[in-house]
Amino acid sequence: MKGRLDFQVVPALATLLVAAYALYSSLYWPLRTALFPRAIAIPLFLLALIETVLCLIGSEKVREGHAVDFELTTDVDPLIAQRRTLAIGTWIVGFFGMILLAGFPLAVPIFVFAYLKLAGREGWLLTTVLTATSWLFMEGLFNRLLHIPFAEGWIFSLFGAT
Amino acid sequence: MLEALIGGLLAVLQWKAFSFMLIGVAVGFWVGLLPGIGGLTSLALMLPFIYDMTPVEAFAFLLGMHSVTATTGDITSILFGVPGEGSAAATVLDGHAMAKKGEAGRALGAALMSSLLGAIIGALALALSIPIMRPLVLTFGAPEMFMLAILGIAFISSLSGQGGRAAMRGFIAGLLGLFLALVGLDPQAAIERFTFGQLYLWDGVALVPLIVGLFAFPEIIDLAVRGTSIAGELPPGKLSAGVWEGVKDTFRYFWLTVRCSLAGTIIGFIPGLGGSVAQWIAYGHAAQSARDADERSRFGTGDVRGVLGPGAANNSKEGGSLIPTVAFGIPGSAAMAILLGAFLIQGLRPGLDMLDKNLTLTFSMVWTMVIANIITVAISLLFLNQLAKLTLVRGSILIPFILFLAFIGAYTEHNHAGDLITLLSSGLIGYLMVRCGWPRAPLVLGFVLGNIAETSFYISTTRYGFSWLSRPAVVVLGAAILMVILQPLIATFRKRIRMREAAT
Numbered sequence: 001m002k003g004r005l006d007f008q009v010v011p012a013l014a015t016l017l018v019a020a021y022a023l024y025s026s027l028y029w030p031l032r033t034a035l036f037p038r039a040i041a042i043p044l045f046l047l048a049l050i051e052t053v054l055c056l057i058g059s060e061k062v063r064e065g066h067a068v069d070f071e072l073t074t075d076v077d078p079l080i081a082q083r084r085t086l087a088i089g090t091w092i093v094g095f096f097g098m099i100l101l102a103g104f105p106l107a108v109p110i111f112v113f114a115y116l117k118l119a120g121r122e123g124w125l126l127t128t129v130l131t132a133t134s135w136l137f138m139e140g141l142f143n144r145l146l147h148i149p150f151a152e153g154w155i156f157s158l159f160g161a162t
Numbered sequence: 163m164l165e166a167l168i169g170g171l172l173a174v175l176q177w178k179a180f181s182f183m184l185i186g187v188a189v190g191f192w193v194g195l196l197p198g199i200g201g202l203t204s205l206a207l208m209l210p211f212i213y214d215m216t217p218v219e220a221f222a223f224l225l226g227m228h229s230v231t232a233t234t235g236d237i238t239s240i241l242f243g244v245p246g247e248g249s250a251a252a253t254v255l256d257g258h259a260m261a262k263k264g265e266a267g268r269a270l271g272a273a274l275m276s277s278l279l280g281a282i283i284g285a286l287a288l289a290l291s292i293p294i295m296r297p298l299v300l301t302f303g304a305p306e307m308f309m310l311a312i313l314g315i316a317f318i319s320s321l322s323g324q325g326g327r328a329a330m331r332g333f334i335a336g337l338l339g340l341f342l343a344l345v346g347l348d349p350q351a352a353i354e355r356f357t358f359g360q361l362y363l364w365d366g367v368a369l370v371p372l373i374v375g376l377f378a379f380p381e382i383i384d385l386a387v388r389g390t391s392i393a394g395e396l397p398p399g400k401l402s403a404g405v406w407e408g409v410k411d412t413f414r415y416f417w418l419t420v421r422c423s424l425a426g427t428i429i430g431f432i433p434g435l436g437g438s439v440a441q442w443i444a445y446g447h448a449a450q451s452a453r454d455a456d457e458r459s460r461f462g463t464g465d466v467r468g469v470l471g472p473g474a475a476n477n478s479k480e481g482g483s484l485i486p487t488v489a490f491g492i493p494g495s496a497a498m499a500i501l502l503g504a505f506l507i508q509g510l511r512p513g514l515d516m517l518d519k520n521l522t523l524t525f526s527m528v529w530t531m532v533i534a535n536i537i538t539v540a541i542s543l544l545f546l547n548q549l550a551k552l553t554l555v556r557g558s559i560l561i562p563f564i565l566f567l568a569f570i571g572a573y574t575e576h577n578h579a580g581d582l583i584t585l586l587s588s589g590l591i592g593y594l595m596v597r598c599g600w601p602r603a604p605l606v607l608g609f610v611l612g613n614i615a616e617t618s619f620y621i622s623t624t625r626y627g628f629s630w631l632s633r634p635a636v637v638v639l640g641a642a643i644l645m646v647i648l649q650p651l652i653a654t655f656r657k658r659i660r661m662r663e664a665a666t
Contacts, residue, residue: 008598033348044337088386112562120558
C-alpha cells in the first residue's frame, strides 16, 4: 500500500507543474487571451498543491480516493505485473518506432506477426493467418477503400534520397 | 414533429445508414461480451471511422454500437460472473447465482428482454423530451451555456469517485481537461498558447488520439498483465434451456421492469451518474419490491427480479443520458462525452440546432437505439451457446489487433506523426490516472467542453462585462455548481463526525 500511495504523488506533482507553467505563460499574454487560462490554472494549481501535499504527508491511510472507473487487476503477483507492464510498454513503443521507420503498411503485419509469435507464442498457422488478415484489413480497408495517406517510413525516405 | 419522427426512421432505414448500424451492432455485440474491452474504449476506437460518414450514418454506427454493449454485457455477467461491462456488474449478483443453479437460460432470457424493454423506454423518453427541451434551450444565452458547461464538469467530477478526496481528483481531472482544450491558437486573438512552437499544435490537442490513448491503453496493459483468456479460465456451459421462461418473467414482473427503466432514464439524464449508478439503484428498487423479509433474502441467491431491474436500467439510461447531450451539449455520461466528440467531428453543435434544424437526425438517434436493441436481442436469443465461446479468446491474440486499431485510429485525425505522439502521451496519462485512482471521464468532458466554455465565457464578458453573473439563471446554476462541489466535502465531514461519535 505504501508503494502505491507514494506513486500517487506522480500525477499530482505533474499537474502542479503544468498549472504553474500555465500561470507563468499567461503572464506574457494580453488580458483577453490570458483571462480564461488563468481562471482554469489558478484552481488547478491550488487543488493540485493540496493533492500533492496530501500525497506527501501520506494522509490517505486507506485508499479512499476510489474512482468510479476501470480498475487494474490486483490478482497477479506485483512483480510479474510490473514485468508484464514493462513488456507491453516496450511493445507499444516498439510499434510506434516501427511505424516511423517502415511506415504503416509494413509495420502493421510485422508487428502483428512478431507479437503473436514472440509474446503470444502462438502456432505458425494461426500467426500466419492472423498476420495475413491484418495486412488485408490494412491494405483493403485503410489503403484502398478509405485512401488514408500514410507517410513513407524513414528508411524508405532515406533510400529515396540517396 | 411527426414529419421529423418519420424522417428519422426513414433515414436510419436507408441502406447505407442501416449497414453502418449493423456493423456498429456487430462490434458492440462482441465488445459487450468480452470483459477485457469496455464500451468506452470501443467507442473511442471507432471515432476515427466516422470522418467520411454523413451525420445520420455516423450516429447510426456509434449509437448502434454503444446501445448494445450493455445488453450483451449482461450475458458475460450471467455466464461467468465477470461483468462484460462495468455497467453490468449488478447483474452478476442474481444472474450468475441463477446460472450456478442451472438457470442460465432463464436469467439470460430475462436480461435480454428487460434490456430491450429498457432501451425502448429510454428512447421514448428522449423522443418525448424534445418538445419540452426546445423552449428551455431557447431561453439560454452565452452566460447560461458557460455555467451549464461548468455544472456538467462539476457533476461528473464530484460523482466520479467516493469520498471528498476522490471528488477533488475528479475536479483536478476536469480542470486538466479544460487546460488541454486551451492548447493551440487563442480563438479570439490568434495568439499561440502552449504550442511549444509546433505547427501541429496550432489546431489544439487532437481529440481522437487523446480519447483513444486515455481509454484504450490502460485496458490493453491490463489485458497483457492478466495474461489469460479474456474471461479468465472459466468453462462455458449449456445455456439455451429456459430462455423463454426468462422472457416471460419480464412480462410477469412488467411494472417492476418499467419502474426500473424509468429510474435508469432519470439517472442517465443527470450528468455524471451513469450506468454504474443506475444498475445498483434499480437493483435496490427490485429488492425493495419484495413483499417480506423472507422474499428479500432470496435476492443475491438467484432471484430473477435481481436480473430484470439492472438489465432494464442499464439500457434505458442511454436514452436518458442522450437528452442533456443533445439538448445542452452536457454529456450525461463518459460515453456521451466521447459521443460529443463525434458531434464536433461531424461539425454539429448540440443545443437548439439539434432540436430544430437537425431534428430528423435527433429522431434517427432514437430509432437507432430501438432498432439496434431489437436486432441484438433477436441474435442473442438465436445464438446463445455459440456466444459463450467468444469469451475464451486469448488476450494475446486480441492485443496486437487492438493496438493496430488504436494507432491507425489516432493517425487518421491529421495523418501526422504528432497524432501518434499524442496517442502515446495520453495513453501514459490514462494509465497513470487509472493506476492512481483518478477518474478519466472528467478530463474528457473538460476537454470536449473547453472550447464551448471559453467561447461562452468570452462572449459573456465582452457583451455584459461582469453583470452576467447576476442573471437569475446564472445565479441558480452557480448555486447548483457550489452545491455539487461542496456536497462530497460535507458528506466526508459528516462521516468523520459520525465515526468520531461512534468511537467515543
